[in-house]
Each structure stands twice: as structure tokens, then as C-alpha cells.
Amino acid sequence: xxxxxxxxxxxxxxxxxxxxxxxxxxxxxxxxxxxxxxxxxxxxxxxxxxxxxxxxxxxxxxxxxxxxxxxxxxxxxxxxxxxxxxxxxxxxxxxxxxxxxxxxxxxxxxxxxxxxxxxxxxxxxxxxxxxxxxxxxxxxxxxxxxxxxxxxxxxxxxxxxxxxxxxxxxxxxxxxxxxxxxxxxxxxxxxxxxxxxxxxxxxxxxxxxxxxxxxxxxxxxxxxxxxxxxxxxxxxxxxxxxxxxxxxxxxxx
Amino acid sequence: xxxxxxxxxxxxxxxxxxxxxxxxxxxxxxxxxxxxxxxxxxxxxxxxxxxxxxxxxxxxxxxxxxxxxxxxxxxxxxxxxxxxxxxxxxxxxxxxxxxxxxxxxxxxxxxxxxxxxxxxxxxxxxxxxxxxxxxxxxxxxxxxxxxxxxxxxxxxxx
Numbered sequence: 282x283x284x285x286x287x288x289x290x291x292x293x294x295x296x297x298x299x300x301x302x303x304x305x306x307x308x309x310x311x312x313x314x315x316x317x318x319x320x321x322x323x324x325x326x327x328x329x330x331x332x333x334x335x336x337x338x339x340x341x342x343x344x345x346x347x348x349x350x351x352x353x354x355x356x357x358x359x360x361x362x363x364x365x366x367x368x369x370x371x372x373x374x375x376x377x378x379x380x381x382x383x384x385x386x387x388x389x390x391x392x393x394x395x396x397x398x399x400x401x402x403x404x405x406x407x408x409x410x411x412x413x414x415x416x417x418x419x420x421x422x423x424x425x426x427x428x429x430x431x432x433x434x435x436x437x438x439x440x441x442x443x444x445x446x447x448x449x450x451x452x453x454x455x456x457x458x459x460x461x462x463x464x465x466x467x468x469x470x471x472x473x474x475x476x477x478x479x480x481x482x483x484x485x486x487x488x489x490x491x492x493x494x495x496x497x498x499x500x501x502x503x504x505x506x507x508x509x510x511x512x513x514x515x516x517x518x519x520x521x522x523x524x525x526x527x528x529x530x531x532x533x534x
Numbered sequence: 535x536x537x538x539x540x541x542x543x544x545x546x547x548x549x550x551x552x553x554x555x556x557x558x559x560x561x562x563x564x565x566x567x568x569x570x571x572x573x574x575x576x577x578x579x580x581x582x583x584x585x586x587x588x589x590x591x592x593x594x595x596x597x598x599x600x601x602x603x604x605x606x607x608x609x610x611x612x613x614x615x616x617x618x619x620x621x622x623x624x625x626x627x628x629x630x631x632x633x634x635x636x637x638x639x640x641x642x643x644x645x646x647x648x649x650x651x652x653x654x655x656x657x658x659x660x661x662x663x664x665x666x667x668x669x670x671x672x673x674x675x676x677x678x679x680x681x682x683x684x685x686x687x688x689x690x691x692x
Contacts, residue, residue: 287556295544298586367540375557382557 284377288385289392296393307397310347314401317343317465318409325466330492337411339465341491342484344398345423346464349480350455351394352430356383356438356518357451364442364531373531379522380435380515387431418495419487422503429479429507432514439514439521442531479507540599543588547579547598550587554602568605575634576601578627593624597631604635611635613643617650629654652678660685 296303317323323339330338360383363369372382405411437454441447459465462481463472475481482503489495525531541550555565573579578594579601590598596616603611617625632654635641645651651658652675660668662685670681 283561284556284559287553291542291545291549291553294549295542298544366543368542371540371554371557376559377557 284375284382285385285388288382289388290385292386292389293392296389303393303397306393307400310397311401311404314340314343314405318405318411322465326488330488330494332492334412336405336409337414337491338488340402340405340411341414341419341487342464344402345426345480345483345487346459346462347398347401348391348394348423348427349430349458349462349483351390352387352427353434353437353458354451354455355387355390355431356434357441357447359383359386360438360441361445369531378519380518383435383438384431387427387434391427412491414491416490418490418500422483422486422490422500425503425507426479426483429503429510432507432509432511433478435511435514435518439518442518442525443521443528477506479503479510482506541587541595541602544586546584546586547590548583551579551583551598551602551605555606558606558608560607564607565605568607572601572604572634575627575631576604593620596620597624597627600628600631600635604631604639607638609639611639611641613641613645615645615647616643617645617647625650648678648682649675662686 317339318336323335323342325335326338326342327333327335332338360369363372372379375382402411402413406413437447437451440450458478458480461467461471461475462478463475463484464480467475472481472485482499486495486499486503489499541554545553551569552565555568560568569579576597578597582590582594582598587595587598596619600611600613600616616628620628629650632641636656643651643655652673656672658670658673658678659666660670660681667685668681670677673681
């Protein structure tokens, strides 16, 4: 636990000192949200969930997507940079598994993304009169979802370790999630397939929780889905790490 | 350790040293104890501890990286060309540090700097084409050069 917290602290301090990365994330996520809200995206959410406040439903999904994006995009770029800088080898000699050490980076990324989400939410409230939603059931669903999405990030990081360049794959995946996980209105046939992803389940749950129709079984489904994603991600990362060590890939970045 | 890139550029020296030790499972008190233990050999730590690692000179980065390894309680320290790019003052500091580190850890270094290796090493191995061709205890300057020329510069030991 101390290692995870120390890693989180180190990463937060670096993020604050670099600043530009945080500011560009804030600008990017704000501009995207403004575009979606101004173009009246998500009116169908109102009909689907039986409320006129479709903008808040869109905002809820958008927040879940930004957190999930941060979760899947934490480990792979970090590993790429660390192997090249040499700091990766500090961590690989630790007695704690890499997947847990990088959980500290995940926590730092989620903390920063949460600040961005709060800024976006406050801005949207004043401009578009969307609701402030601070409810434990919704926050719990978001936490469980992001942990599951971290598992998917670990799969990408495993590929990163072994194949070395997966930058565009992460970008395509982040963008793809926006359109296939019901963050933006998505057809039912697609969401049935993507319900293997925690984000799709989370989007449905937080919107239903907002309109008061969420069922306990759905929370359990999300919990199981996230647990499976985390476990699979953990195992896949371990396999790729062993393969990369065996083939000597880590020395040839 | 190799080069000057083993620690985080945008973290301070203190943060980096502590992090390296935490990664090896040391507790706060143990880290402080180790810092105090090795501080006499790394006097520059006290003046640099709150500086960002990226702001240090090449030689300072090299020494701080070794300090981090020492504080983290590493039992085996590998150094690849540790004197490369160091000025005379830093080289002398490194030799003093090596003397201190040898008490607690096995220090293995690869170097082309024969004067440094003669000064600090208890055992010197010569490698050729990836094979150990000569294994020695502490060597004097003359003995070292004789073996060196014999193995690498057309001498009769080839």
C-alpha cells in the first residue's frame, strides 16, 4: 500500500510540475463536452430514461468516459517513457508486482481527471443548467468501472511492453469507447456486445440511478464485469512482461 | 546503474531517493537511518535534496543515483562505466563512495578506466569475446597494464 501511495504521490507531483499536460487535458475534455452539449447530442437519452434532462444524462456518461479514458491510458504511455528513461528498471526490481505499482499512477490519473470532471460539471451547470449529481451509488459505480477499465489498460500496457508501439491503438480505443459504450447514443445491438466492458454497464447504471430506476442486480453485474476485466488485465500483463523479459525486449527500446 | 537516467527528472532528489527505497520495501525509519549512514560519503545530498533531479549536473546525477541505490539497501550494485563523463572531483568522490559501499554490498563495475579500477577494485576480471580470460585479486598499476597489453594489444597472452 505504501508503494502504491508513494507512486501516486510521485506521479501527482510530476503532473503538477509539468502542468501543460493537465491544462491540455482540461481544454480537450471541456471543448469536447461543449461541442456535445451545444449540438444537442443525446436527446434520445431523455426518451430512453424517461426524463427531460437529457443533458445531465449525457454529462454523466461523459464523466464516466473521461475517467475510463484516463484509466486505460495510464500504464502504457507511462511504461513506454519509463523504459526509455531507465526508471522502469527501478520498479521491475521491486518485490511488489508492477501491476500494483502502476495502480498508483492510475490513482493519480483518476484524481487529476476527477478535478477536470468537476470543472466541466460546474461549468455545464452554470451554462446549460445541468444537475449537480453527487451521490454515493453513482460515485461507487464510477470507481468500480474505472478499476475494471484499468484492467483493460493493463492489457494494452502488456502489448506496449512486448510490441513497443501502441500509441495509436490507445487513441483509437479511447475514441471508439465514446461511440460504442452508450456515452453518446449508441444502438442497442452494439451496446449488447460492448456490455462486456465496465463502461457500457456503468453508463446505464449511473443514468438509471439518476432517474431512480437502477436495480441492485446491475451493480452486481458491473462489479463482476470489472473484477473479470481487472483479473484478465493483470494476467495478460504478467504474461507479456515475462515474454518481454525472456526475449530481452526491455533492453531494446 | 548506467548513465544518468535512472531517476525521475521532475521529482526532487529527496523524493527520488525515498521512492527507490520504498520500492525495495524499506520503512520511513529505515530510509532515514540509511540516509544518515551514507551521508558522510555523499555530502552533496544535503545541498541538493530539494532540487529537481533534472537540474543537477551529469556528475551529480551519477552520484545521486548511486546514493539512491545505497539508501535502498541494495546488496548487489552493478555499474556500467561509472566514471564516464565525470570530472576529477566527482571521480574522487565516487572512489570514496565505492570504498564505503563495498562494506555492505557487492559492487560490480565494468569500465575502461584502468586507473579507477585499480584504485577501487578488490578483484579484477579481464573479458575477451564475452569470456573471462583472467581472474585476479587486487592489482597494481604495472601488473594491470601488463595483463591489459597482453590480452588486448597484440601481447603474448592473446
